[in-house]
Amino acid sequence: MSQMKHIDNIPSTPGKFKMEKSPYNRWRLHFSLAKLTFWSFVFLGVIFMFFFRSPSPPSPHSSDLSRRSLRTSSYDDPAWEKRIKASAKVRSRNGMSVLVTGAAGFVGTHVSSALKRRGDGIVGLDNFNDYYDQSLKRARQALLERSGVYIVEGDINDVALLKKLFDTVQFTHVMHLAAQAGVRYAMENPSSYVHSNIAGLVSLLEVCKSANPQPAIVWASSSSVYGLNSKVPFSEKDRTDQPASLYAATKKAGEEIAHTYNHIYGLSLTGLRFFTVYGPWGRPDMAYFFFTRDILKGKSIQIFEGANHGTVARDFTYIDDIVKGCLASLDTAEKSTGSGGKKKGPAQLRVFNLGNTSPVPVSELVNILERLLKVKAKKTIMKLPRNGDVPYTHANISSAQRELGYKPTTDLQTGLKKFVRWYLSYYGNGKKSAQ
Numbered sequence: 340m341s342q343m344k345h346i347d348n349i350p351s352t353p354g355k356f357k358m359e360k361s362p363y364n365r366w367r368l369h370f371s372l373a374k375l376t377f378w379s380f381v382f383l384g385v386i387f388m389f390f391f392r393s394p395s396p397p398s399p400h401s402s403d404l405s406r407r408s409l410r411t412s413s414y415d416d417p418a419w420e421k422r423i424k425a426s427a428k429v430r431s432r433n434g435m436s437v438l439v440t441g442a443a444g445f446v447g448t449h450v451s452s453a454l455k456r457r458g459d460g461i462v463g464l465d466n467f468n469d470y471y472d473q474s475l476k477r478a479r480q481a482l483l484e485r486s487g488v489y490i491v492e493g494d495i496n497d498v499a500l501l502k503k504l505f506d507t508v509q510f511t512h513v514m515h516l517a518a519q520a521g522v523r524y525a526m527e528n529p530s531s532y533v534h535s536n537i538a539g540l541v542s543l544l545e546v547c548k549s550a551n552p553q554p555a556i557v558w559a560s561s562s563s564v565y566g567l568n569s570k571v572p573f574s575e576k577d578r579t580d581q582p583a584s585l586y587a588a589t590k591k592a593g594e595e596i597a598h599t600y601n602h603i604y605g606l607s608l609t610g611l612r613f614f615t616v617y618g619p620w621g622r623p624d625m626a627y628f629f630f631t632r633d634i635l636k637g638k639s640i641q642i643f644e645g646a647n648h649g650t651v652a653r654d655f656t657y658i659d660d661i662v663k664g665c666l667a668s669l670d671t672a673e674k675s676t677g678s679g680g681k682k683k684g685p686a687q688l689r690v691f692n693l694g695n696t697s698p699v700p701v702s703e704l705v706n707i708l709e710r711l712l713k714v715k716a717k718k719t720i721m722k723l724p725r726n727g728d729v730p731y732t733h734a735n736i737s738s739a740q741r742e743l744g745y746k747p748t749t750d751l752q753t754g755l756k757k758f759v760r761w762y763l764s765y766y767g768n769g770k771k772s773a774q
């Protein structure tokens with residue numbers, strides 16, 4: 340009752356209207372309060388049901404989160420830390436200590452294995468997502484484990500995990516290869532590109548800029564940033580403001596984000612524009628890989644052609660050449676200049692094309708595969724769909740040649756021969772096949 344009095348004495352709108360104290364008004368007030376309480380309960384009930392009782396199917400994100408919180412508790416596990424430290428142990432003089440993101444990916448596996456072979460310390464990080472056959476990623480992981488590289492299972496968006504890794508090991512370098520790849524898939528699942536290629540990159544750079552010492556970072560950009568550029572061969576100085584796919588746009592955004600972190604925090608950053616990388620242990624979503632699978636299965640393949648029956652061509656680049664470019668980038672990367680999250684001076688900022696400098700038409704890629712597989716392909720020629728693909732790519736590599744000593748040595752015929760040999764030994768002669 341005293342509370343009621345208090346309410347009664349306060350004008351609802353100061354200076355405007357004072358409520359009369361008649362019994363009718365009191366009854367109206369009681370009634371309104373009862374109504375208000377009733378509807379508040381209904382409202383809270385609905386909210387409760389929506390958040391806690393909703394039988395909606397678990398989204399990949401919610402399962403990710405629960406997995407992540409489970410894993411967070413294992414970050415304090417001494418055995419886990421021991422494995423990481425053992426994997427990061429440098430075994431050569433002047434060797435580096437590298438965090439490789441996307442280590443169970445195609446390029447990540449090859450780069451990690453090459454670094455380990457020469458005595459660098461490596462810790463891998465990979466979220467093992469299901470963009471393509473996860474068993475292939477697990478097989479790559481097993482391969483790396485045999486050579487002493489441990490892959491931590493986690494996402495680059497997991498800042499707590501990244502911090503824990505940097506607390507455990509003083510990484511001198513980060514080889515950032517984790518990404519949502521694929522040009523055409525960007526129309527199906529655009530947010531996955533924003534999640535990995537933009538948000539994930541920012542999470543990683545945030546942790547790197549605060550690390551002491553700050554690592555030097557080498558990361559995977561893409562030839563797709565040239566988009567609709569029609570000047571060939573593509574040079575790093577050419578325009579890159581006309582991306583043809585969301586994938587390309589997120590990689591281009593990555594290059595701009597790299598500029599910002601270099602400018603504000605003194606992070607040393609090198610972006611590598613890879614040109615259609617192929618080879619053993621490759622990505623099943625790429626044309627050379629699923630063409631091989633489909634030719635062996637006797638399934639029809641689609642070969643795209645440009646306007647007016649124009650040739651669609653790619654500057655296909657063999658994995659071993661790309662690995663050499665990655666290692667040379669790490670070796671020539673200057674130290675970051677910041678510490679404690681503050682820039683101390685200008686730092687290195689580089690972008691390089693890593694291509695093969697000799698584009699090959701997709702129809703020729705298929706001819707080579709037919710010869711190597713000794714099977715005639717069932718081909719359908721179709722117009723290049725409007726799905727983010729560009730008609731051709733061709734790298735000018737003079738900058739990488741000059742600064743990194745990069746010189747690709749594997750032509751498509753030789754590289755595909757190695758790929759096919761691996762494919763047949765991994766999947767068997769078409770009996771067990773790629774998904």
Ligand SMILES: O=C(O)[C@H]1O[C@H](OP(=O)(O)OP(=O)(O)OC[C@H]2O[C@@H](n3ccc(=O)[nH]c3=O)[C@H](O)[C@@H]2O)[C@H](O)[C@@H](O)[C@H]1O
Nearest residue numbers: 520521561562563613614615625626641642643651701728
């Ligand atoms: O350099 C890059 O930055 C990118 O390279 C790769 O993209 P792309 O060069 O598009 O490779 P990929 O899909 O193998 O298609 C090869 C060719 O086959 C043609 N193609 C494709 C499919 C098909 O059914 N038919 C066909 O003709 C198609 O038109 C194309 O001409 C990576 O996937 C990408 O993640 C990114 O790293």
